[in-house]
Amino acid sequence: MNKAEKKFRIYAIIVIFVLLTVLLTVINGVNFTMAADDADMLTEMLSERQGSFERGENAPGDFQYRPKDDGFRMGPMGPQSPEMNASLRYFTIAFTDSGEAETVAFNISAVTESEAREWARSLYREKTGWTKGTYRYRVYKKGGTTYVTVIDQGRELLPSYRILIISAIGEAAVLLTGWFVLLFIGRKIYAPIEEADRKQKNFIKNANMEFRVPLTVIYANTELAERKYGPDDQTRSTRRQLSKMNELVDRLGEISVFDGEPGQAAEFPFSEYLTRALDKKAAEFEAKGVSLTVNAAPGVTVRADRDAMEKLIDELICNALKFSLSKADFTLKNENGRVVLETENDADLPDGPADQVFDRFTTLENNKEKENGAGLGLPFVKQTVRAYNGRVSAEVKDGAFALRIVM
Amino acid sequence: MKILFAAPDRDLLECYKSILENDMGELIAAFDGAQVLSLVGSEKFDISVLDCDLPRVEFDRLTAKMKEKQIPVIALTNGHKAKDPKADAYLTYPFTPDVIEDLIRKTLDRAKKGQINE
Numbered sequence: 001m002n003k004a005e006k007k008f009r010i011y012a013i014i015v016i017f018v019l020l021t022v023l024l025t026v027i028n029g030v031n032f033t034m035a036a037d038d039a040d041m042l043t044e045m046l047s048e049r050q051g052s053f054e055r056g057e058n059a060p061g062d063f064q065y066r067p068k069d070d071g072f073r074m075g076p077m078g079p080q081s082p083e084m085n086a087s088l089r090y091f092t093i094a095f096t097d098s099g100e101a102e103t104v105a106f107n108i109s110a111v112t113e114s115e116a117r118e119w120a121r122s123l124y125r126e127k128t129g130w131t132k133g134t135y136r137y138r139v140y141k142k143g144g145t146t147y148v149t150v151i152d153q154g155r156e157l158l159p160s161y162r163i164l165i166i167s168a169i170g171e172a173a174v175l176l177t178g179w180f181v182l183l184f185i186g187r188k189i190y191a192p193i194e195e196a197d198r199k200q201k202n203f204i205k206n207a208n209m210e211f212r213v214p215l216t217v218i219y220a221n222t223e224l225a226e227r228k229y230g231p232d233d234q235t236r237s238t239r240r241q242l243s244k245m246n247e248l249v250d251r252l253g254e255i256s257v258f259d260g261e262p263g264q265a266a267e268f269p270f271s272e273y274l275t276r277a278l279d280k281k282a283a284e285f286e287a288k289g290v291s292l293t294v295n296a297a298p299g300v301t302v303r304a305d306r307d308a309m310e311k312l313i314d315e316l317i318c319n320a321l322k323f324s325l326s327k328a329d330f331t332l333k334n335e336n337g338r339v340v341l342e343t344e345n346d347a348d349l350p351d352g353p354a355d356q357v358f359d360r361f362t363t364l365e366n367n368k369e370k371e372n373g374a375g376l377g378l379p380f381v382k383q384t385v386r387a388y389n390g391r392v393s394a395e396v397k398d399g400a401f402a403l404r405i406v407m
Numbered sequence: 408m409k410i411l412f413a414a415p416d417r418d419l420l421e422c423y424k425s426i427l428e429n430d431m432g433e434l435i436a437a438f439d440g441a442q443v444l445s446l447v448g449s450e451k452f453d454i455s456v457l458d459c460d461l462p463r464v465e466f467d468r469l470t471a472k473m474k475e476k477q478i479p480v481i482a483l484t485n486g487h488k489a490k491d492p493k494a495d496a497y498l499t500y501p502f503t504p505d506v507i508e509d510l511i512r513k514t515l516d517r518a519k520k521g522q523i524n525e
Binding site for chain 2: 208209211212213215216217219220221223224227242246249253
């Protein structure tokens with residue numbers, strides 16, 4: 001499985017997970033909120049009747065105490081059920097100002113009457129809420145008496161808990177199934193991409209190999225022609241073109257080697273190598289009239305294959321040298337525990353994102369210099385950076401080409 | 408000096424025959440491994456320049472034969488094949504005539520000093 005396919009599957013499963021979690025959280029949240037509202041409605045009904053369905057103006061089962069606004073409470077199936085006064089498990093304890101307790105109603109089996117009084121006393125200073133998991137309570141005052149009503153909502157909450165558990169199991173099942181579906185879909189989607197990638201790599205490898213012998217023959221024949229007729233403009237032009245082709249073949253060779261896995265990772269002295277490499281090229285920058293600025297924080301290192309990193313830095317310097325008009329800046333620093341390398345050079349390029357430079361054989365049009373590379377250096381840079389889970393981006397702003405690497 | 412130059416590309420053999428015969432000595436060309444073995448069996452060479460991808464015979468076998476005959480080997484490679492430690496020197500395509508001539512001289516010097524692979 002290639003990296004892109006793996007990434008696709010991981011992102012897709014994360015999206016499914018987030019969407020399902022949001023959906024199920026909303027459903028279960030609303031369900032539990034409504035259960036609490038239903039319970040509050042019941043304790044409110046009881047508070048209006050001084051803690052007992054046996055009290056008040058209406059007889060048990062009388063529909064008059066049902067609120068008009070039914071909402072989602074499902075009429076007789078909800079708290080307004082005419083059977084509620086007969087089926088509700090609850091108790092109400094009244095406390096006088098002196099703290100004397102009196103049982104107003106006791107229709108519950110889970111605790112004894114004296115335990116209920118103690119329980120109510122512990123809730124005396126509260127207002128409303130859940131107690132012991134599935135019991136809803138309300139504390140209210142009527143006259144000089146404080147009432148504590150506790151109702152059992154265990155049976156009413158049971159379906160909500162079942163839905164919660166089923167939701168969790170269902171989500172896990174969907175994610176598992178989704179993972180296998182994505183495995184299948186991912187292969188279908190990525191098979192042609194992988195094939196194209198494999199063909200491109202093979203082409204580069206073969207082109208690299210197949211061009212080498214013909215180039216050798218052309219070099220030799222040019223030499224023979226020069227020996228026979230003497231060097232002239234044609235043979236000199238042939239040699240220049242041969243040099244360009246030679247460079248291209250070498251680059252293809254490097255890329256085809258790096259198309260495999262990166263080498264052994266070790267601590268690479270980034271700032272040290274960058275500074276040294278730029279020092280070596282300083283004269284060339286100067287000769288080209290390019291002002292070079294280097295801000296490399298000392299001691300910056302990265303864990304990576306040494307050869308690949310050296311080549312990456314060489315490519316960036318080569319690029320700056322080739323395309324800069326008058327200035328080139330290199331900044332290396334540690335930022336949030338990661339190594340950040342920024343390069344900027346004026347290059348008279350059209351403004352905008354320039355990520356196409358990371359595509360093989362693609363170069364940006366440079367109107368003044370007309371010196372375009374083979375389009376293989378920056379793709380190599382991107383490949384190297386991504387091999388170590390880094391990021392690389394490029395843009396052109398005010399005609400300056402800026403590249404940022406984070407790894 | 409007698410050089411055995413073996414490569415599958417006939418144009419390469421032809422141009423290097425002209426160049427090396429003019430500059431260094433006699434060049435005997437071969438375009439596959441079987442020819443190399445046959446030539447080594449019948450003639451004496453001072454040095455051999457062998458392409459790593461010669462058809463018909465494995466490169467290992469050719470280098471072994473050269474060692475047996477005490478003929479130094481310069482291996483021509485396209486850069487992808489792992490280097491065979493049995494060869495005395497390596498040259499990666501593409502190269503120019505002066506590079507290969509220089510390498511031939513250096514390898515012969517080393518051979519005379521007994522510094523080549525045994």
